[in-house]
Amino acid sequence: MRHLDQGIDRFQREAFPAKAGLFAHLATTHRPGTLFIGCSDARVIPELITQTDPGELFVIRTAGNLVPAYAPGADGVAASVEYAVAVLGVRDIVVCGHSACGAMTALAEGHDLSGAPAVADWLRHADSARARTMAATDGHDLAALVRENVAAQLANLATHPSVARALAEGGVRLHGWVFDIPTGTVEDLAAEARPALAA
Numbered sequence: 001m002r003h004l005d006q007g008i009d010r011f012q013r014e015a016f017p018a019k020a021g022l023f024a025h026l027a028t029t030h031r032p033g034t035l036f037i038g039c040s041d042a043r044v045i046p047e048l049i050t051q052t053d054p055g056e057l058f059v060i061r062t063a064g065n066l067v068p069a070y071a072p073g074a075d076g077v078a079a080s081v082e083y084a085v086a087v088l089g090v091r092d093i094v095v096c097g098h099s100a101c102g103a104m105t106a107l108a109e110g111h112d113l114s115g116a117p118a119v120a121d122w123l124r125h126a127d128s129a130r131a132r133t134m135a136a137t138d139g140h141d142l143a144a145l146v147r148e149n150v151a152a153q154l155a156n157l158a159t160h161p162s163v164a165r166a167l168a169e170g171g172v173r174l175h176g177w178v179f180d181i182p183t184g185t186v187e188d189l190a191a192e193a194r195p196a197l198a199a
């Protein structure tokens with residue numbers, strides 16, 4: 001924890017003063033243009049890979065960058081999606097997968113998750129991606145699964161009423177990305193054009 005305290009000291013001493021004007025503006029303004037949905041993985045930092053400032057990205061991070069299809073009830077992911085789209089009015093939504101994803105690796109390699117039942121339940125939201133990958137490859141192609149999963153989560157996203165409404169009105173665009181950790185590259189999957197999103 002000590003390095004976190006040192007980080008806060010450095011932030012207040014160096015980083016904050018450099019952006020004091022921005023933070024003063026943001027004190028009363030919250031108008032991010034993009035909803036970024038990424039994996040909780042510590043190596044995938046939305047603001048770092050997009051070089052964005054505070055205030056620009058509304059971020060949701062979940063294990064495996066999964067977005068459950070819409071279902072009524074209290075749900076943190078659904079509430080955050082709705083707030084970003086219907087209240088903040090974001091114009092773009094990115095779902096970003098990544099290389100060496102632990103969640104996707106567990107699925108691709110069929111790991112025993114009996115010791116992590118909540119993870120096992122959660123990963124069911126990637127079932128359709130796994131089924132498509134199994135049909136197209138031998139099922140163990142991690143890179144293919146990561147891509148299929150991004151497409152599947154974009155399709156899930158489109159089932160949320162706020163997103164469906166914004167899509168119908170042309171108020172929002174969906175994007176599928178994959179971040180490659182060793183090279184730092186971001187692949188745009190152009191998922192908007194995929195048939196899976198037509199429904």
Ligand SMILES: [Zn+2]
Pocket residue numbers: 039040041063064065098100101102103104
């Ligand atoms: Zn991951």
